Amino acid sequence: MSMEGTINLFGEDAYFKKLVGFGIGILLLGIVCFIDDSKGVHPLVKLATQILVAIIAVCSGIRIDDIDIDFINQSSWHDAFYTILTIGWIVGITNAINLIDGLDGLSTGIAIIASISLLIIFALNASPMISIILITALAGALIGFLPFNFNPAKTFIGDVGSNFLGFALSIISILGIAKTYTAIVIIAPLIVLALPVFDTLFAIVRRLVTGKSIKAIIMPDKGHLHHKLISKGYTQRQAVLILYGISATFGMFAIILLDSGIWKALSFALMIVAAMFIGYNSIFKLKEENNELEKEMEEEVESNKVRSDKKV
Numbered sequence: 001m002s003m004e005g006t007i008n009l010f011g012e013d014a015y016f017k018k019l020v021g022f023g024i025g026i027l028l029l030g031i032v033c034f035i036d037d038s039k040g041v042h043p044l045v046k047l048a049t050q051i052l053v054a055i056i057a058v059c060s061g062i063r064i065d066d067i068d069i070d071f072i073n074q075s076s077w078h079d080a081f082y083t084i085l086t087i088g089w090i091v092g093i094t095n096a097i098n099l100i101d102g103l104d105g106l107s108t109g110i111a112i113i114a115s116i117s118l119l120i121i122f123a124l125n126a127s128p129m130i131s132i133i134l135i136t137a138l139a140g141a142l143i144g145f146l147p148f149n150f151n152p153a154k155t156f157i158g159d160v161g162s163n164f165l166g167f168a169l170s171i172i173s174i175l176g177i178a179k180t181y182t183a184i185v186i187i188a189p190l191i192v193l194a195l196p197v198f199d200t201l202f203a204i205v206r207r208l209v210t211g212k213s214i215k216a217i218i219m220p221d222k223g224h225l226h227h228k229l230i231s232k233g234y235t236q237r238q239a240v241l242i243l244y245g246i247s248a249t250f251g252m253f254a255i256i257l258l259d260s261g262i263w264k265a266l267s268f269a270l271m272i273v274a275a276m277f278i279g280y281n282s283i284f285k286l287k288e289e290n291n292e293l294e295k296e297m298e299e300e301v302e303s304n305k306v307r308s309d310k311k312v
Helices: 016-038 043-059 079-099 106-124 129-149 158-176 183-192 194-211 214-218 225-231 236-260 262-311
Strands: none
Touching (some): 016 043, 016 158, 079 106, 079 158, 106 129, 106 183, 106 194, 106 236, 129 158, 158 183, 183 194, 183 236, 194 214, 194 236, 225 236, 236 262
16 A cells, blocks of 8 residues: 555655644744733744744754755755744744734634635645645634634634644744745745735834834834724725735636746736726725715715705
8 A cells, every 4th residue: 555645644745743743833923922812922932932942843853955946055054044044934823813903803804815825735735645735634623713803793702712723824834844945835825925025024124214223123002904994994894805805816826826837826916906006096986975875975965954944
């Protein structure tokens, strides 16, 4: 009987140790985040825990390694570089999903879109079976949970849930690209998670500029993308659905990039931008027409009130 395609738990590329490291990381992160949800902990304690679980994951064998980029010579790159890169990826994605969890169902829905996108990418890339199983299980669990978490939410994920989602996505994405570390395969998970990643990067820059200190980075604010959409007059549901659409667009772009190349991916992106531009203009004109209609109705009501007062 052929063992090809089965999950290797104890061989050279054994996943047993990696899964143990993954599980220990989830447990430690969950305990600290549970305390944060119930009593509150200092942001630096959470950050230290995220770094610790990332180190545990690396020690268990989960790491980005041997990136194959044609125009760059990686032979001189030290193991420490890959270790730091892996820790940075895990901590960054964990925080990105945590920080975007500001509206009902937002982080859950984005994690579902990211999971489905990664599943397709893994299938196209002939990734290890363990990564396909894990990402499918994560997507299935979240799809079942979303109806309870969508606005108006009956159940909230809290810091425990958002940190788990970020940590799980970061680890599974590394496991999924374990066979091929080409530039496109490396960048695909980053594109899939571009929305929370960019939102986090902008938050760091924004807080540094406004707070003028390193400490300001860990201080919460109301400048995230979902806050901007709410301030523009969108409802919570509308804002969440808009961000779902943006996240799905990034996911499709990554899939097309991996499967069909850069030009088809750029063509898809241009089509989406054009559609968004047309849609935005249509919505903007509709809002203007509604505002004018409301103004005319108010003027008519005021005029009728004046006439009624004169008759009296």
